Amino acid sequence: MEECVVQSQGETRGLGGARVLVVDDDDAGRRVSAQILSRAGAVVAEATGGREAIDAVGRQPFDVVLCDLVMPDADGIDVLRAIRDRDLDIAVVLITGAPNVTTAVAALRLGALDYLSKPEPVDHLREVVARAARIGRLARARREALAAGGRTSPGPTGGPELGGALDRALESLWMAFQPIVRRDGTLYGYEALMRTKEPSLPHPGAVLDAAERLGRIGEVGRRTREATASRIGGAAEGTLIFLNLHASDLADPDLRRDDTRLALAARRVVLEVTERASLDQVENPSGAIAALRERGFRIAVDDLGAGYAGLSAFTQLAPDVAKLDMSLVRGVDTDERRARVVGSITSLCHELNVLVVAEGVETVAERDALLGLGCDLFQGYLIARPAEPFPTHAWPGPGTQAGKQLELGGEGGTVGR
Numbered sequence: 001m002e003e004c005v006v007q008s009q010g011e012t013r014g015l016g017g018a019r020v021l022v023v024d025d026d027d028a029g030r031r032v033s034a035q036i037l038s039r040a041g042a043v044v045a046e047a048t049g050g051r052e053a054i055d056a057v058g059r060q061p062f063d064v065v066l067c068d069l070v071m072p073d074a075d076g077i078d079v080l081r082a083i084r085d086r087d088l089d090i091a092v093v094l095i096t097g098a099p100n101v102t103t104a105v106a107a108l109r110l111g112a113l114d115y116l117s118k119p120e121p122v123d124h125l126r127e128v129v130a131r132a133a134r135i136g137r138l139a140r141a142r143r144e145a146l147a148a149g150g151r152t153s154p155g156p157t158g159g160p161e162l163g164g165a166l167d168r169a170l171e172s173l174w175m176a177f178q179p180i181v182r183r184d185g186t187l188y189g190y191e192a193l194m195r196t197k198e199p200s201l202p203h204p205g206a207v208l209d210a211a212e213r214l215g216r217i218g219e220v221g222r223r224t225r226e227a228t229a230s231r232i233g234g235a236a237e238g239t240l241i242f243l244n245l246h247a248s249d250l251a252d253p254d255l256r257r258d259d260t261r262l263a264l265a266a267r268r269v270v271l272e273v274t275e276r277a278s279l280d281q282v283e284n285p286s287g288a289i290a291a292l293r294e295r296g297f298r299i300a301v302d303d304l305g306a307g308y309a310g311l312s313a314f315t316q317l318a319p320d321v322a323k324l325d326m327s328l329v330r331g332v333d334t335d336e337r338r339a340r341v342v343g344s345i346t347s348l349c350h351e352l353n354v355l356v357v358a359e360g361v362e363t364v365a366e367r368d369a370l371l372g373l374g375c376d377l378f379q380g381y382l383i384a385r386p387a388e389p390f391p392t393h394a395w396p397g398p399g400t401q402a403g404k405q406l407e408l409g410g411e412g413g414t415v416g417r
Contacts, residue, residue, distance in 0.1 A: 008356035015126065016041040018133035019061065023053040023079060024068040029118070033066060033095075034124070040126050042133070045255075050074025062090055063136035064129055069096035069103060075101065080112055091315075095120060098272065113315055131352075135315060138348040141341060164208045165200045172197035175227045176386035177235075180379045181355060182243065185395025187376055189240030189270070192228040194387045208246065221249040229261035232268060235390055242270045242300060242321075252289040258295065266296035269405050273317055274302040285316045304345065309376045323377070326360025333369035343373045350374065364396050 024030035048055040069076035097118040217338040300321035358370040361380030384393040
């Protein structure tokens with residue numbers, strides 16, 4: 001394997017220092033691609049075939065693998081499959097001189113980030129690999145977040161009366177709303193949070209666990225969407241409503257109907273898909289997301305940093321908003337490791353034009369630390385507890401230098417989208 005580390009002064013955004021493996025049995029094509037990417041600021045290694053590439057990925061970390069599809073010893077699909085067996089988070093881009101639908105579908109199902117045709121224009125090649133590098137770096141930040149967060153999901157509720165308990169929970173289901181505010185404390189929107197009066201299923205996690213065991217997740221999703229849609233008109237004009245979806249809801253035909261109350265308010269709705277859930281059981285999740293976007297919905301990934309869905313889920317969702325899991329937010333003002341992880345995730349999300357919500361903010365010190373780390377939006381008990389109807393919110397005065405920067409119009413993320 002050959003190393004190519006030449007860098008230029010004018011690095012393409014997102015490629016500076018990115019570790020890229022270029023795989024191609026055609027020497028001339030491989031060297032040209034390597035030279036293009038190294039001049040754009042990447043640190044490039046080369047592999048002359050699929051087997052060599054698989055060995056290389058096992059020995060050292062890469063942000064991106066740019067791999068030819070047709071090679072004699074192991075083709076690009078073999079390389080992609082071997083990479084996915086080891087690591088869900090390396091961004092893989094396949095490139096071929098003989099594209100066809102079958103291989104493109106196989107590549108995307110295995111989690112390829114993109115599928116390019118030779119000869120690829122230089123600017124587009126740089127752009128695709130730069131985007132892949134940013135997502136690859138976000139994947140590394142996710143792994144750090146998992147180590148720093150350590151949050152576990154609630155266990156399922158058992159007992160012979162589970163079906164009856166779920167029936168009672170659905171009959172008594174109502175929605176509480178928690179404000180989400182911008183960096184200056186002005187209202188951006190509300191998250192709709194499921195609540196019930198059934199004591200044996202005392203929180204949303206218990207309701208969802210029961211529904212999963214009984215095969216009734218779709219029923220819970222439809223009931224929650226109906227309850228939320230009925231209240232949207234009561235929210236202040238121009239505010240958005242964030243609503244949680246289970247991954248399996250993406251396959252529910254009801255969500256794609258145009259005549260529901262939720263669909264009619266789609267441009268005010270941000271659909272949150274938790275990073276804790278896997279999209280593997282959803283047929284064509286990218287297509288489902290595209291159909292929702294066409295109807296006007298925006299997409300958020302929830303619990304970022306606490307999940308196990310892998311890089312492919314983030315890329316398939318292509319979110320407008322990312323919500324940091326509260327296990328990262330809690331104590332961020334006193335925990336250097338958490339602060340480093342939050343800062344890294346926030347920076348990478350901004351490079352992908354994704355807004356970052358800090359969820360679970362409880363103290364002024366946490367809020368001020370998160371302001372300093374560039375978070376765009378804030379949610380938590382410090383601002384308001386969930387309530388029904390739409391609660392008022394507060395924005396306590398600054399207590400640290402980060403808060404003083406806010407008063408002076410200090411640096412921060414985009415808040416206008």
